[in-house]
Amino acid sequence: MKALCWTGINELAVDRVPDPQILNDQDMIIKVRLSSVCGSDLHQISGYIPAMRSGDVIGHEFMGEVVEIGPDVTKHSIGDRVVVCSVIACGRCWYCENDLFSACENGNTNPAITEMMWGQHPAGLFGYSHAMGGFKGSHAEYVRIPYADYIAFTIPDEVDDQTALFASDSAPTGWMGADLGGVKEGDVVAVWGCGAVGQMAARAAMLLGADRVIAIDRFEYRLDMMEREIGAEVLNYEKDDIQAELRERSGGRGPDVCIEAVGLEAHTPGLHYRYEQLKQQTRVLQTDRPHALREAILACRKGGTVFNLGVFVGLIDKFPMGALMNKGLTLRAAQQHGERYIPMLLERMASGELKTAHLMTHPMSLDDGPEGYDLFKNKKDNCVRAVFQP
């Protein structure tokens, strides 16, 4: 079959790869209808995610149609339209039973790699390096879905493909940031990053009752989309004094909940950015750039919560531990626990409460994969999500 493969740092190629097979009784195979780019892929493409190999099929936000089922799959039938969570989780270990799906014990077939890096191994992920199990990704004609009964969800008839697609990764990720960040009625919430993840976090905060949601980025087209499609207030960190604006807009207290949706390749204006990039290139002084996380910790009100959604892999430098400690903050983070939110999100999509279709700014053919990533990575042509139709 045809697939989009990582072939080296900043190199992608459309290639022929072997068709997937049913390897476990709980597996199914789907024919991909839509498969989106995600900010996490950028960290792989730039070479920050370890254990990538030339020929790895990337992509993890996707939906499609069931074409083959293993003998133990009970919830799906051939022809079903499903959205698949990007996180491969068994649904039955202690972590899954406690709604911590991305910490699943049984989703990662290469547990040793991450145990050596992080002490314990997290769940598997589609198209996300051998450290996360080496599963082939979704920028392909077909994908093998392990634990199909637990990670694939039938799409209600009222929800179109383009809307349901984002229930796979960006919508549950954003929802998790607001939910586990503890957003409640009357809160002021700040969100760093106006990509799909930041937009979904802002929308979730509103639906959970936030009084004000303020989103931050530097790309005007993304700020415009955040304002127009989500209804959040926006700030441009290249023009506005973010710390001062956030204090002013929260009665001098600072936001109750700060959500970071940027990750390890964060940008910051000025010379400081080059200094941080240089340190990151050494892979010794730091592996990840934490500008947005630092800003979030500084902005957060005393006793508030910072939820880090952006992907980090290794070490960061100059972490404001003093602010965190002395302001009594709670810091939380996770790869998304999508399985706990997807059915609810599909319902909200069906009722029109949660809109996502606008995120697909660039529908493209899989053959145009490398071009799609160029648009997305370099934020060209007002790209928010390039979506491939294999």
Add this chain to the structure above:
Amino acid sequence: MKKKTLLFGGLLIAGGATVAVRSKIAAERKTMFDAQRWHVITVNRPASEIAGTADLPAPLLSLGEMIEIEIRPAPGDKGTEIAARLIAIEADEDPKTALRKLRKALRDTQWLIETGEVLSPDKPPSTRTTLTSLPIEIATRRAKGEGRL
């Protein structure tokens, strides 16, 4: 001057060799320590379901006399703890290999008890061997036998 440089270079090499020998000794010590200690998994099943070794799936039992097993309830409703350690390694077996077998058997046990199957890695692979892929190839080949378990 030249003599000094030579002497300095010699010291560096000697120093490097000492570091290498030391880290080899440390690695061997770690293997010996790991070969003696208990390796433990917690499975999400009540202890009443796993009363004795007879209730365990095949992978651990297949290690036979090589290991000792302990089963106990995990505190706080976290399921059942299954602990195992090497007690007799065949004379011709490298302790590292024996340890890898033990870790893999424990991981497969958890998979079987909790999900009924051992999850298969994706295959056939779409990857190519390159100049730099060897370390990842080795790491994935041994992925269940190594780690912190």
